[in-house]
Amino acid sequence: MSGRDSMQQPLVKPIDVAALRRDFPVLDLKVKDKPLIFLDNAASSQMPKQVIERWVKYRSAQHANIHRAVHYLSETATAEYEAARRKVQAFLNAREERECIFTSGTTDGINLVAHGYGRKFFAAGDEIILTTLEHHSNIVPWQMVAEEKGAKIRVVPVNDRGELLVDEYRKLFSRNTRFVAMTHVSNALGTINPVKEMVAIAHEHGVPVLVDGAQAAPHLKVDVQDLDCDFYAFSGHKVCGPTGIGVLYGKAALLEKMQPFKGGGDMILSVTFDKTTYAQIPAKFEAGTPPIGEAITLGAALDYLSGIGLDRIAAHETDLLDYATDRFNRLPGVRLIGTAEKKAAVLSFAVEGVHPHDVGSLLNDDGVAIRTGHHCAQPVMQRFKVPATCRASFAFYNTTDEVDALVASIGRVQKLFA
Numbered sequence: 349m350s351g352r353d354s355m356q357q358p359l360v361k362p363i364d365v366a367a368l369r370r371d372f373p374v375l376d377l378k379v380k381d382k383p384l385i386f387l388d389n390a391a392s393s394q395m396p397k398q399v400i401e402r403w404v405k406y407r408s409a410q411h412a413n414i415h416r417a418v419h420y421l422s423e424t425a426t427a428e429y430e431a432a433r434r435k436v437q438a439f440l441n442a443r444e445e446r447e448c449i450f451t452s453g454t455t456d457g458i459n460l461v462a463h464g465y466g467r468k469f470f471a472a473g474d475e476i477i478l479t480t481l482e483h484h485s486n487i488v489p490w491q492m493v494a495e496e497k498g499a500k501i502r503v504v505p506v507n508d509r510g511e512l513l514v515d516e517y518r519k520l521f522s523r524n525t526r527f528v529a530m531t532h533v534s535n536a537l538g539t540i541n542p543v544k545e546m547v548a549i550a551h552e553h554g555v556p557v558l559v560d561g562a563q564a565a566p567h568l569k570v571d572v573q574d575l576d577c578d579f580y581a582f583s584g585h586k587v588c589g590p591t592g593i594g595v596l597y598g599k600a601a602l603l604e605k606m607q608p609f610k611g612g613g614d615m616i617l618s619v620t621f622d623k624t625t626y627a628q629i630p631a632k633f634e635a636g637t638p639p640i641g642e643a644i645t646l647g648a649a650l651d652y653l654s655g656i657g658l659d660r661i662a663a664h665e666t667d668l669l670d671y672a673t674d675r676f677n678r679l680p681g682v683r684l685i686g687t688a689e690k691k692a693a694v695l696s697f698a699v700e701g702v703h704p705h706d707v708g709s710l711l712n713d714d715g716v717a718i719r720t721g722h723h724c725a726q727p728v729m730q731r732f733k734v735p736a737t738c739r740a741s742f743a744f745y746n747t748t749d750e751v752d753a754l755v756a757s758i759g760r761v762q763k764l765f766a
């Protein structure tokens with residue numbers, strides 16, 4: 349995925365960006381009379397018409413509660429919901445479909461594991477390893493459980509390029525290490541972490557690993573069996589799907605040992621006031637009426653991405669990243685934060701003498717949408733000694749023309765502040 353070794357990668361048929369852009373109605377939008385240039389894909393990506401149409405179809409002809417009734421609509425909704433689960437299984441290459449649990453998003457999936465696994469198995473003095481690159485949603489749930497149990501959090505440091513120090517990670521393991529939670533791709537810097545290697549190291553110590561895949565699932569081919577991670581979480585709204593839906597993959601043996609995170613309907617076998625027995629996975633972790641239409645629509649989004657091919661998406665985005673990095677390196681007064689060898693198409697940057705929020709709102713005047721702030725990753729900001737960055741994050745529907753427009757817009761900001 350890194351630009352530098354893209355020459356060695358097998359050639360893939362380039363995507364037809366112009367044709368794909370026509371699938372996205374929002375890309376025709378004008379902002380302040382200028383064409384929208386959407387470079388905030390790491391926050392939420394846009395939906396193609398195939399996904400929007402699936403949403404409308406569910407809403408207009410398939411909406412009913414699942415797993416309960418014998419009437420036509422309920423049976424249809426149930427079948428489509430379970431078909432979506434099989435799409436998730438194929439997308440992640442999970443061994444079994446029951447290992448794929450629908451959640452409301454990455455945050456929800458991580459909380460499910462922190463509470464379902466951590467609260468059952470952590471004890472005083474235990475240690476949980478996280479990394480400097482984590483999103484707050486892969487920090488705070490672990491802190492909550494650690495505080496309750498008297499466990500400690502250890503943190504893998506990064507170098508000045510924003511790469512995890514794997515040797516330091518090795519040294520963090522002790523007899524007390526019980527869990528590792530790490531991101532696959534950093535949302536703030538774009539670093540692609542050596543997850544497979546780090547999972548193998550944890551397993552040498554008998555420690556399970558949760559991978560936060562929110563930024564990887566949209567951009568690279570994920571294979572949970574190859575990574576051998578124990579848990580993998582991602583969100584629908586970052587893979588061209590809707591909000592309110594996400595996925596937690598977990599190895600069946602671990603999910604079966606865990607306690608449910610939420611109690612309620614649909615997750616039980618039988619209930620009396622003396623004792624409740626839980627349903628098998630995945631139902632055990634899907635209490636209450638799930639976001640049915642969202643899950644089905646997510647299935648359509650995964651079909652859409654797989655239809656293009658994640659390898660082709662990654663190749664295009666790597667080209668965009670290389671092009672943009674080169675343009676940025678030639679911009680005086682602009683500093684890139686996060687220059688890892690292996691990166692997804694995220695550019696975090698600072699414009700000398702201009703507050704990131706001013707950069708963001710002036711770019712908006714040119715129709716350019718970027719993100720400014722701490723990107724829910726304050727430890728990363730502290731590591732690089734900045735309060736905030738500007739972040740342009742690309743999707744496969746972005747073009748080099750849009751990179752040029754971004755660079756021109758930054759130039760205009762610099763002139764205003766000169």
Ligand SMILES: *Cc1c(COP(=O)(O)O)cnc(C)c1O
Nearest residue numbers: 453454455483485535562563583
């Ligand atoms: C967006 C993101 C999350 C949180 O996802 P939600 O959809 O808000 O639950 C977690 N981790 C990373 C790396 C993210 O980019």
